[in-house]
Amino acid sequence: MTDPSTMLRIAESAVSAAERSFIHGLGADPHQIKERGDFATKVDLEIEEKLRSSLSDQTGIPVYGEESGGDLNRDRVWIVDPIDGTANYAAGNPLCAILLSLLVEGQPMVAVTSIPMLGRRLSAHVSSPLYLNGRALKPLRDPDKMIAQIGFSSVASPLNSRYSSQVRQGLLADLAETYLRPRITGSVGVDLAFTAQGIFGGALSLSPNVWDNAAGVLLIRAAGGVVTGTEGEPWTMNSEGVIAGNAEAHKAIMGTMNKILNQQ
The missing domain is CATH 3.30.540.10 (Fructose-1,6-Bisphosphatase, subunit A, domain 1)
Structure with a gap:
C-alpha cells in the first residue's frame, strides 16, 4: 500500500x-x-x-x-x-x-x-x-467579484480535439464578458496553483496532457475547490482539460463553456 x-x-x-x-x-x-x-x-x-x-x-x-x-x-x-x-x-x-x-x-x-x-x-x-x-492554507472562499480573475490555458489544438481555434477564441471572448477577468500566464501549472491559493478565482485548462493538469487538480481539491472536466464530468487522467475554482467561478466558467459548445 x-x-x-x-x-x-x-x-x-x-x-x-x-x-x-x-x-x-x-x-x-x-x-x-x-x-x-x-x-x-x-x-x-x-x-x-x-x-x-x-x-x-x-x-x-x-x-x-x-x-x-x-x-x-x-x-x-x-x-x-x-x-x-x-x-x-x-x-x-x-x-x-x-x-x-x-x-x-x-x-x-x-x-x-x-x-x-x-x-x-x-x-x-x-x-x-x-x-x-x-x-x-485555509480553504478557498468566493472572492470579491470586482477583482475576480481566472487563468485561461490553451495548448495548440490537436486535430481530433472538439476545441478548435475558433471555439477557443470564442470562449475567451465570452469569458471576458462575465464578471471574471481572464488572464493568460502561459503556464497551466501556474494557473492551477494560483487557483488553489485563491489568487485566481478559477482556471480553465484546455490542455489534454495529464502532466499539465494532474498536480493542479489535487492541489485545488485539497484547497476545497471544485474540479471537473470541461463538460462538468468528474476529472480523470483521460479528461481533455480542467475547469476548476471556487464554486461561484466554476459555475460561471462552466456556463460559458456550455454556451459555446451548444453553438457548435
Whole structure:
C-alpha cells in the first residue's frame, strides 16, 4: 500500500534538488524542437532525468515524463512536467513551474507544484490540506467579484480535439464578458496553483496532457475547490482539460463553456 504522506515527502525532496537546476538555468535557449513549434531546453531534459532517477530509485514506481514518456497504463505512476511554461522559462519570465504528481488508478494521490522564481511551492496528498511552503492554507472562499480573475490555458489544438481555434477564441471572448477577468500566464501549472491559493478565482485548462493538469487538480481539491472536466464530468487522467475554482467561478466558467459548445 502506498502511504500518501511518505510519498509526498519523497516528492518534495526530489523537487528540492530539481529547483536548483531550474533557478540556475532560467533563460536557457531552445534545445529540442517538438511538434507544433513547441520546444524543450536542456534544463527540461536535465530536470526530468533527475526526477525520474530519484523517484524510481526511492519508490520503485515508474515515471511518465513530458519529455521522455513512459508507461501510463499502470496502477501507480509518477507524472513529471520538468518545466511547465517552457517558452516563459526560455524568455526569463518567472511564470513557470515544476509539476509532479503520483497517480494511483488514474487519480492524483500526491502533488507538488513548485514555482521557483516566485519562491512558492504548493503540495498536498489525498487526505491533507493544501500546503504553501510547508504551511497549511485555509480553504478557498468566493472572492470579491470586482477583482475576480481566472487563468485561461490553451495548448495548440490537436486535430481530433472538439476545441478548435475558433471555439477557443470564442470562449475567451465570452469569458471576458462575465464578471471574471481572464488572464493568460502561459503556464497551466501556474494557473492551477494560483487557483488553489485563491489568487485566481478559477482556471480553465484546455490542455489534454495529464502532466499539465494532474498536480493542479489535487492541489485545488485539497484547497476545497471544485474540479471537473470541461463538460462538468468528474476529472480523470483521460479528461481533455480542467475547469476548476471556487464554486461561484466554476459555475460561471462552466456556463460559458456550455454556451459555446451548444453553438457548435
